[in-house]
Amino acid sequence: xxxxxxxxxxxxxxxxxxxxxxxxxxxxxxxxxxxxxxxxxxxxxxxxxxxxxxxxxxxxxxxxxxxxxxxxxxxxxxxxxxxxxxxxxxxxxxxxxxxxxxxxxxxxxxxxxxxxxxxxxxxxxxxxxxxxxxxxxxxxxxxxxxxxxxxxxxxxxxxxxxxxxxxxxxxxxxxxxxxxxxxxxxxxxxxxxxxxxxxxxxxxxxxxxxxxxxxxxxxxxxxxxxxxxxxxxxxxxxxxxxxxxxxxxxxxxxxxxxxxxxxxxxxxxxxxxxxxxxxxxxxxxxxxxxxxxxxxxxxxxxxxxxxxxxxxxxxxxxxxxxxxxxxxxxxxxxxxxxx
Amino acid sequence: xxxxxxxxxxxxxxxxxxxxxxxxxxxxxxxxxxxxxxxxxxxxxxxxxxxxxxxxxxxxxxxxxxxxxxxxxxxxxxxxxxxxxxxxxxxxxxxxxxxxxxxxxxxxxxxxxxxxxxxxxxxxxxxxxxxxxxxxx
Numbered sequence: 001x002x003x004x005x006x007x008x009x010x011x012x013x014x015x016x017x018x019x020x021x022x023x024x025x026x027x028x029x030x031x032x033x034x035x036x037x038x039x040x041x042x043x044x045x046x047x048x049x050x051x052x053x054x055x056x057x058x059x060x061x062x063x064x065x066x067x068x069x070x071x072x073x074x075x076x077x078x079x080x081x082x083x084x085x086x087x088x089x090x091x092x093x094x095x096x097x098x099x100x101x102x103x104x105x106x107x108x109x110x111x112x113x114x115x116x117x118x119x120x121x122x123x124x125x126x127x128x129x130x131x132x133x134x135x136x137x138x139x140x141x142x143x144x145x146x147x148x149x150x151x152x153x154x155x156x157x158x159x160x161x162x163x164x165x166x167x168x169x170x171x172x173x174x175x176x177x178x179x180x181x182x183x184x185x186x187x188x189x190x191x192x193x194x195x196x197x198x199x200x201x202x203x204x205x206x207x208x209x210x211x212x213x214x215x216x217x218x219x220x221x222x223x224x225x226x227x228x229x230x231x232x233x234x235x236x237x238x239x240x241x242x243x244x245x246x247x248x249x250x251x252x253x254x255x256x257x258x259x260x261x262x263x264x265x266x267x268x269x270x271x272x273x274x275x276x277x278x279x280x281x282x283x284x285x286x287x288x289x290x291x292x293x294x295x296x297x298x299x300x301x302x303x304x305x306x307x308x309x310x311x312x313x314x315x316x317x318x319x320x321x322x323x324x325x326x327x328x329x330x331x332x333x334x335x336x337x338x339x
Numbered sequence: 340x341x342x343x344x345x346x347x348x349x350x351x352x353x354x355x356x357x358x359x360x361x362x363x364x365x366x367x368x369x370x371x372x373x374x375x376x377x378x379x380x381x382x383x384x385x386x387x388x389x390x391x392x393x394x395x396x397x398x399x400x401x402x403x404x405x406x407x408x409x410x411x412x413x414x415x416x417x418x419x420x421x422x423x424x425x426x427x428x429x430x431x432x433x434x435x436x437x438x439x440x441x442x443x444x445x446x447x448x449x450x451x452x453x454x455x456x457x458x459x460x461x462x463x464x465x466x467x468x469x470x471x472x473x474x475x476x
Contacts, residue, residue: 039351303347303351304344
């Protein structure tokens with residue numbers, strides 16, 4: 001009986017997280033267009049429903065009814081597989097993100113923990129699955145048999161690999177402080193108000209994480225793989241219809257993921273700003289903090305110009321990785337001094 | 340290097356909170372300039388008919404030759420256009436017809452929204468030109 005309840009709980013959580021993530025992704029596209037519009041002193045979508053709120057559905061219907069083209073010279077199996085890899089990797093990261101603490105179902109003693117899986121190597125899992133997502137982009141660009149697609153995916157490969165190094169090293173600083181790879185443990189150590197958050201103990205790592213994460217999800221200052229001006233969309237140039245929509249959703253799901261990891265590692269996860277405010281459920285705190293990050297990602301997209309390819313590489317290898325190493329060294333030194 | 344980036348972020352944030360300057364076109368319209376040359380209209384005389392005396396100056400001056408006039412005289416000996424055809428699909432809105440007209444019968448209007456799926460409705464006759472007057476107060 002206990003096992004059955006457990007299975008039901010896990011299935012319900014999976015469905016809720018998946019549905020929630022899809023809704024967030026759908027409305028993130030709306031939010032992005034809206035915020036970018038207002039940054040450029042215009043309205044953004046406002047024709048579909050009030051404030052354009054039905055725009056994501058209209059986009060989805062449009063994507064469904066578009067012609068699904070597969071180029072003649074494409075490697076068909078891999079061409080179909082690539083967006084699938086991309087979206088699966090993007091969604092499955094969410095399995096380990098802790099959205100909130102636990103609660104007891106009223107009338108029973110069944111404790112529901114607000115995360116799909118509490119893996120003790122959560123952070124490793126995230127990095128593993130996140131790098132799996134790169135295969136989607138690389139294979140997608142390569143298999144479409146298009147020179148722009150190939151160039152885009154080559155750039156994606158080089159950029160992601162070089163920034164992943166700095167990203168990993170930056171995050172190790174947090175690991176030294178928390179001494180655990182379990183995300184719930186990392187969040188729990190940040191309890192007790194805003195001054196206990198890792199962002200104050202690891203500010204350099206936080207900034208490095210944000211920059212590297214932007215490069216990792218190919219967002220604007222680093223959107224080399226799809227640079228519209230030179231590559232005409234890059235790796236997804238040959239994709240249309242729902243396959244393109246899957247890439248698109250994967251990109252936005254990655255954005256949510258990166259925000260959620262930043263909240264978990266640096267901003268105290270579901271913990272409230274001050275302990276007195278803990279009557280507000282943790283999931284609301286989590287969503288509020290996540291929203292801040294998502295807004296920042298859109299905001300900086302409306303601000304930053306795209307870097308040149310060699311600038312990106314130079315910035316990654318000559319500035320970010322040394323900085324991350326220094327940060328790691330200093331953190332380790334201080335932690336070992338304090339014993 | 341970092342300060343300009345932050346300045347840029349500040350600028351975009353202030354833009355984000357400012358009011359959009361978009362004109363929502365079908366609902367809101369920017370009125371055309373006073374000297375805007377839109378679709379022509381005919382001025383009426385005191386009898387409610389066209390002021391045009393069918394002198395043919397507009398037909399002669401029209402660079403795209405989109406005006407065609409057949410002249411006639413009524414019982415009082417007054418000349419009037421039996422047929423006045425202005426092919427709006429050929430008109431280049433130069434305004435020469437308005438300038439050439441000696442009796443101030445034809446004017447360039449303010450209208451700029453005119454879409455048809457066929458060519459036929461774009462042929463303006465005297466009646467249509469008179470009707471266009473009510474869009475040009």
